[in-house]
Amino acid sequence: MTWYLPFTLLELMLCLLFAVLYGGYLYRIKRLAHQFSQKANTIWIKTAVRTVYGALLMVALLGPSFGAMTKEIRTNGKDILLAVDLSQSMTATDVSPSRLEKVKLQLPSFLEQANSDRIGLVGFSSSAFMISPFTYDNSALELFIQSLKTNQAAPEAAKLEPVLKIAQEKFQAMEDSRDSERTKILVIFSDGETFGENLQPLIQQLKNARIHVFCVGVGTTAGGKMPLGRSFKKDKNGEVILTKLESELLQQVADKTDGAYFEMNQTTNELPRLVSAVNAIESEVRQTKVVEVAANKYFYPLLLAFLLIVLDVLWTLQVLRI
Missing domain, CATH: 3.40.50.410 (von Willebrand factor, type A domain)
Structure with a gap:
């Protein structure tokens, strides 16, 4: 498999930004849960879903290319x-x-x-x-x-x-x-x-x-x-x-x-x-000739990420009981 775009400093900065911001959010939720003597373990389910579709969006951005398609030149x-x-x-x-x-x-x-x-x-x-x-x-x-x-x-x-x-x-x-x-x-x-x-x-x-x-x-x-x-x-x-x-x-x-x-x-x-x-x-x-070229399959991780985003929006979980 090859990639349409390389993994550059920009993509690395986006990943670090997501980790820092979401890490701060998790830290705040865990502190609130501690104050109310709760564990808030359900937050990890949402965390897993969001991490997965965030990773899928990054994969779609880089453009995974595999398999082959024919093209007439x-x-x-x-x-x-x-x-x-x-x-x-x-x-x-x-x-x-x-x-x-x-x-x-x-x-x-x-x-x-x-x-x-x-x-x-x-x-x-x-x-x-x-x-x-x-x-x-x-x-x-x-x-x-x-x-x-x-x-x-x-x-x-x-x-x-x-x-x-x-x-x-x-x-x-x-x-x-x-x-x-x-x-x-x-x-x-x-x-x-x-x-x-x-x-x-x-x-x-x-x-x-x-x-x-x-x-x-x-x-x-x-x-x-x-x-x-x-x-x-x-x-x-x-x-x-x-x-x-x-x-x-x-x-x-x-x-x-x-x-x-x-x-x-x-x-x-x-x-x-x-x-x-x-x-x-x-x-x-x-x-006129027909050549085989690697096909950019960005659509599949993008579609899966979209479905997970819809699931995240519609699926409500209670993290804290107040």
Whole structure:
């Protein structure tokens, strides 16, 4: 037999308090009985009853656990991989203070509201790389998010293929480590500015692996300039480069992987819709098993103590004859 709670100093003090107070009561009764030349032996019957139900109340408080009961344990899993575009076009100021800074400002809110177990972070431009592995620690992840800068990635234009591949590899690695029954979600934050890619075979592989891809287009179709020193980035002809949101490929990836496309700019912030869509995807049942656990049987001594208290109240004994 085990106990739900340990016998601590508090329980010891309660026992001593009962003994001192009831001992004083018995002493007073015996003195009165002596003054009237009586023995008052019937007091010991009440004493025995009260001691027993006092002990039973203490046992119920400590929670005796014995025997075994079966309990079904179900654990669910949902993992989210965040991919943030770190190409030079994310410095454009058509979204204040810049496209990348806007994402960094909004992501902590996403971490707080998203219903997930583990979240990882990827940075990408022409190549993709892990910044933070899947973690339960959102505070640590926020530090990685706030440290995101475009100089962490190659200066070339962004490509979606590398980020889709690294997501597939990381989720595949979890399947190999017996985490196959977890909901897998990839969330891409990008302006969609690429050089055109044929992603159909890779999209089909993601769909077969049940990886849901959500894409957030950051920027405006009107476009924005990319700061460079005290001026703006220019092409070979000396013309200021204007980078625009290109959502077509992002929408295509999201639609074909059972995800959704959203936008984030000066006038539109669909982050709440993104959170709702991610939370709407049910977690896979990761594991179901039945285990035997010791059952807390506090109810039985508590019931017996209650019956003895009722008996004590209803059963009247004459202790002294006056």
